[in-house]
Amino acid sequence: MARNRRDPKDGTSPLRFVAIAAVLIGLVLVSLRLLPGSPFESTAAAEWGRADAPVTRTGSATDRNSRPSPSPSPSPSPEPEPLPFEAKNLDLDIDGWYAWSVLDRRSGEIIGSDNMAETNTTASLIKSWIVADYLRRTADAGQTPSNAKLDDLTKIIRDSDNERTEQLYTQIGRSASIKRLLSTCDLTDSKVSSDLGWSRTELSPRDTARLGNCIADGRAAGPEWTKWLLNEMRLVRGAGDFGIRKAFPDAEAKKIAIKNGWVDRTREQEIHVNCLAIGNTWTMGVMLRYPINKGYEYGMDNCQKITEALLTPTP
Secondary structure (H helix, E strand, O other): OOOOOOOOOOOOOHHHHHHHHHHHHHHHHHHHHHOOOOOOOOHHHHHOOOOOOOOOOOOOHHHHHHOOOOOOOOOOOOOOOOOOEOOOOOOOOOOOEEEEEEEEOOOOOEEEOOOOOOOEEOHHHHHHHHHHHHHHHHHHOOOOOOHHHHHHHHHHHHHOOHHHHHHHHHHOOOHHHHHHHHHHOOOOOOEOOOOOOHHHOEEOHHHHHHHHHHHHOOOOOOOOOHHHHHHHHHOOOHHHOOOHHHHOOHHHHOOOEEEEEEEEEOOOOEEEEEEEEEOOOEEEEEEEEEEHHHOHHHHHHHHHHHHHHHEOOOO
């Protein structure tokens, strides 16, 4: 009797059923990995191609753009303004003795004639110190000069009033004030005239330039009154307005503080003329001594002439 036999092509074969089931399960799993929000979602697929994924290739555009820009080279410091004077030996047609000195207020360097350490009697030039000494000591004592006193000081500086100078000189101790000048302003060449009076104080051109620097930097009049004193010295007028600043253009001359001195010494039969000037970066002293018969204007004009000879030529 013949047995019934299953056709191998029949889809109901167990092996065929297992194979089909496996394929179906695989398709389901793949679908679940690609479905957003599925617990089986592939993180690798999500990371690939992200716009904000970092680029780590060396030399990439991102690295080049993120490099810090090189710092610009610092600009070179400007050269300091040169002094308007040249150090030179002068051979001018001037009778008698003359000497000069210039101090660079920035460096303290001093240039001058070979005889810049020789002294001359100051005459009214010393009034700049007498007023400064009074103002500093008054401020140190916690006091303020009255308006009337300031008017007196203005007349001493601007108009070179001798009578008011004598009164002030006595008030501040006479020669004791000059001793304070030598120590306060570090003068090396100058001499106290004892009781011969303020006009007989002896300064050198080098110490005159040092006195100018001492006024300009505040040691002489003190921090409270330095600006006031310098302004008064810029306003010198009348017979006392001559010499160093006259060698400069008017616009610049107005900024230069001065105090000059002139006197005839009958005992020596000489006239002594002295010039002190304070510029922005420099101070200067010029002194002359010559026969009495030549008059004041001779020395006043030659103080300017000496300055002009020392000025650096304008390009």
